[in-house]
Amino acid sequence: MDILxxxxxxxxxxxxxxxxxxxxxxxxxxxxxxxxGALVFFSDLMHELRRIGVEVSYSCVKLSSYxxxxxxxxxxxxxxxxxxxxxxxLVVEDIVDSGATLxxxxxxLKKQGAKRVRLCALLSKPGKHNVPIDFLGFEISDKFVVGxxxxxxxxxxxLPFIGIKK
Numbered sequence: 001m002d003i004l005x006x007x008x009x010x011x012x013x014x015x016x017x018x019x020x021x022x023x024x025x026x027x028x029x030x031x032x033x034x035x036x037g038a039l040v041f042f043s044d045l046m047h048e049l050r051r052i053g054v055e056v057s058y059s060c061v062k063l064s065s066y067x068x069x070x071x072x073x074x075x076x077x078x079x080x081x082x083x084x085x086x087x088x089x090l091v092v093e094d095i096v097d098s099g100a101t102l103x104x105x106x107x108x109l110k111k112q113g114a115k116r117v118r119l120c121a122l123l124s125k126p127g128k129h130n131v132p133i134d135f136l137g138f139e140i141s142d143k144f145v146v147g148x149x150x151x152x153x154x155x156x157x158x159l160p161f162i163g164i165k166k
Contacts, residue, residue: 001146001163005138010122010148010162011044013137017120018048020135021090024118028055029090031120032081032109034101035062037094040149040157041122045092058092059083063101075104085113090135093121094149099129106131122148123162 021029029049033042046056062079089109096102096119106117120135125142146152147159156165 001165003161003163004140004143004145005148005162007148007160010137010160013122014041014044015048017122017135017137018045018052018054021045021049021120022052022054024134025054025088025090027053028057030083030087031056031058031090031092032084032105033058033060034091034093034105035060035079036157037149037151038092038122041094042092045120057083061105063105065100075101077108081109081112084109087114088116089114089118091117091119093119095123095125095145096121096129096131096133097125099131102129102131 049056059081061081065075109117118134121133122137126139143164146156146165147162151157
């Protein structure tokens with residue numbers, strides 16, 4: 001496996017993202033975390049936000065659209081987010097690939113009464129989606145990546161770096 005983003009590079013970017021989020025949400029933020037992939041990223045982001053004085057509350061959503069390495073295009077809600085009515089929501093996502101999940105989730109949260117929905121994503125594959133990202137960590141090429149929460153059939157999530165799965 002080739003390392004695409006080292007642990008050190010990821011942690012530096014998480015600190016930068018926390019500072020950007022603090023500018024928009026100076027004292028508190030309500031996040032909707034997209035499980036399972038974004039959990040590691042969110043955990044580090046939340047830790048950094050709390051360290052710089054931002055109160056973090058959150059809910060989780062679990063959606064599925066992947067089978068192996070490819071999205072099947074159909075989004076299934078396995079666990080729905082709570083407490084979004086009237087909230088200014090920051091969705092925390094690991095990767096924006098085809099955009100299918102977020103093209104479903106953002107309108108879904110608005111239907112539940114979210115006042116506003118913004119997006120914080122660690123990774124994006126530009127040219128593959130049309131999803132506006134408010135806070136972005138890294139743009140990457142169209143390779144299948146694992147580690148730092150990202151998986152292949154539930155494996156590799158525990159890697160401290162992001163690597164290219166061959």
